[in-house]
Amino acid sequence: MQYNWNWGVLLQEPYLGWLISGVGWTIAVASAAWVIAFTLGSVVGVARTLPNRWARGVATAYVELLRNVPLLVQLFIWYFVVPELLPDDWGRWVKRDLPLPEYTTAVIGLGFYTASRVAEQVRSGIESISRGQSMAGYASGLTTLQLYRYVLLPVAFRVIVPPLTSEFLTIFKNSSLALTIGVLELTAQSRQITEYTFQGFEAFTAATVMYVVITLTVTAGMSLVERRARIPGFIAKGG
Amino acid sequence: MIEIRDIDKWYGTTQVLRACSTSVAKGEVVVVCGPSGSGKSTLIKCVNGLEPFQNGEITVDGVPVGDRGTNLSKLRARIGMVFQNFELYPHMTVTANICLAQEKVLGRSKAEAEAKAAGLLSRVGLSEHARKHPGQLSGGQQQRVAIARALAMDPIAMLFDEPTSALDPEMINEVLEVMVELAQEGMTMMVVTHEMGFARKVADRVVFMDKGEIVEDAEKDAFFGTPRSDRAQQFLSKILHHI
Numbered sequence: 001m002q003y004n005w006n007w008g009v010l011l012q013e014p015y016l017g018w019l020i021s022g023v024g025w026t027i028a029v030a031s032a033a034w035v036i037a038f039t040l041g042s043v044v045g046v047a048r049t050l051p052n053r054w055a056r057g058v059a060t061a062y063v064e065l066l067r068n069v070p071l072l073v074q075l076f077i078w079y080f081v082v083p084e085l086l087p088d089d090w091g092r093w094v095k096r097d098l099p100l101p102e103y104t105t106a107v108i109g110l111g112f113y114t115a116s117r118v119a120e121q122v123r124s125g126i127e128s129i130s131r132g133q134s135m136a137g138y139a140s141g142l143t144t145l146q147l148y149r150y151v152l153l154p155v156a157f158r159v160i161v162p163p164l165t166s167e168f169l170t171i172f173k174n175s176s177l178a179l180t181i182g183v184l185e186l187t188a189q190s191r192q193i194t195e196y197t198f199q200g201f202e203a204f205t206a207a208t209v210m211y212v213v214i215t216l217t218v219t220a221g222m223s224l225v226e227r228r229a230r231i232p233g234f235i236a237k238g239g
Numbered sequence: 240m241i242e243i244r245d246i247d248k249w250y251g252t253t254q255v256l257r258a259c260s261t262s263v264a265k266g267e268v269v270v271v272c273g274p275s276g277s278g279k280s281t282l283i284k285c286v287n288g289l290e291p292f293q294n295g296e297i298t299v300d301g302v303p304v305g306d307r308g309t310n311l312s313k314l315r316a317r318i319g320m321v322f323q324n325f326e327l328y329p330h331m332t333v334t335a336n337i338c339l340a341q342e343k344v345l346g347r348s349k350a351e352a353e354a355k356a357a358g359l360l361s362r363v364g365l366s367e368h369a370r371k372h373p374g375q376l377s378g379g380q381q382q383r384v385a386i387a388r389a390l391a392m393d394p395i396a397m398l399f400d401e402p403t404s405a406l407d408p409e410m411i412n413e414v415l416e417v418m419v420e421l422a423q424e425g426m427t428m429m430v431v432t433h434e435m436g437f438a439r440k441v442a443d444r445v446v447f448m449d450k451g452e453i454v455e456d457a458e459k460d461a462f463f464g465t466p467r468s469d470r471a472q473q474f475l476s477k478i479l480h481h482i
């Protein structure tokens with residue numbers, strides 16, 4: 001195989017700029033989607049453990065639906081189908097005036113999908129706590145809201161830091177699917193550099209290195225969180 | 240203070256309480272005993288509404304527990320409860336454990352709650368552990384914190400569900416001592432326990448349960464002197480000989 005290595009291409013403009021902008025969009029998509037995933041996922045996960053049957057039913061339906069449809073299909077649905085289903089006014093607004101339509105759609109699609117996975121982690125975290133803890137909280141007069149806020153969630157979230165870390169990493173990797181609806185994130189930019197320069201090895205090596213750097217940073221950050229949140233003398237049951 | 244009248248309770252199709260009736264007067268100490276699975280925990284949890292029941296009526300200080308209109312949170316705040324497995328909140332310090340419901344339920348200020356916690360911790364002999372987490376304490380120490388946590392709410396009655404069953408033998412006494420002291424100060428107490436020494440010392444009455452029924456409900460001396468039912472006799476001879 002004859003291949004002309006040229007690492008220098010990565011440092012030339014406009015390609016360097018493209019790479020940097022790609023990293024920026026990857027981080028922007030993943031972080032905004034994570035905010036949605038974490039918030040909505042926590043609400044849905046909590047709802048799955050509530051005494052109220054309706055809350056549980058709706059939350060379960062959400063998780064089963066979102067978790068079992070491929071993410072790529074969901075992105076296409078958000079991008080191509082949802083605007084058609086909206087009331088006319090809204091649909092027109094989405095198609096014409098929505099700021100950064102590709103980006104916004106990718107964030108919503110990825111966020112809602114990942115929320116279903118976060119919800120499952122939150123639920124399992126809450127369920128790992130013995131029923132006696134809830135009994136003790138209720139017995140002292142706490143309301144359900146207070147029980148979750150002060151007793152169950154602080155422990156549940158500590159227990160699920162490791163699985164949440166892995167969901168957070170997955171959201172960065174899944175953000176590459178945003179290229180299919182036109183977001184020029186890291187993977188899309190690498191492909192574009194390849195098309196302009198025929199230096200695919202260099203471009204995708206750069207992308208790989210960037211993803212690894214992001215992953216290592218997130219992992220380090222989360223293990224810091226884990227250490228800061230560690231409870232003295234506490235051993236979680238059942239892991 | 241606590242009136243229990245004709246309580247029936249089912250879990251699905253199995254009946255776990257059958258027409259249970261008893262009462263605990265103000266300042267009285269009632270010990271509930273009986274074989275495993277006889278419904279002792281279930282009965283005591285009905286008293287503060289932690290378990291719903293299908294028939295009958297329970298009132299605490301005149302407030303009907305099973306009524307839809309009853310503010311259960313308010314009622315529970317006035318009834319202290321101590322569990323077999325302590326159930327301290329693992330992520331909070333000992334002091335925070337004792338302050339949580341004082342602040343969030345009773346609306347006390349942080350300073351007020353902490354002063355109360357400090358007083359109770361010194362009373363149960365744990366002042367130097369105030370800033371530790373539950374996981375750093377022995378079982379006996381955790382249970383004494385749990386008792387302090389319940390007392391911090393200035394309860395009108397205390398419920399205990401086998402408070403010493405999860406403890407190593409050498410720690411049982413440190414917990415029983417606190418309970419005896421409470422009883423002698425006139426606290427209204429309903430105590431599920433197999434510690435017959437405790438019952439002999441401070442109980443006014445003993446309730447014996449078997450298969451969801453209250454088989455015997457007698458003055459302490461009558462119960463230990465001449466238990467009327469065969470089942471109570473058998474049970475007593477088993478646990479007394481065991482000790």
Ligand SMILES: Nc1ncnc2c1ncn2[C@@H]1O[C@H](COP(=O)(O)OP(=O)(O)OP(=O)(O)O)[C@@H](O)[C@H]1O
Nearest residue numbers: 250251255273274275276277278279280281282401
């Ligand atoms: N959540 C539940 N669902 C179904 N059955 C239950 C539940 N909790 C308890 N039971 C059943 O109810 C009966 C009474 O249980 P309970 O815990 O009140 O007994 P206990 O006298 O406290 O026993 P132990 O000495 O073992 O604590 C038992 O047969 C038990 O299996």
Ligand SMILES: [Mg+2]
Nearest residue numbers: 279280281401
């Ligand atoms: Mg029990």
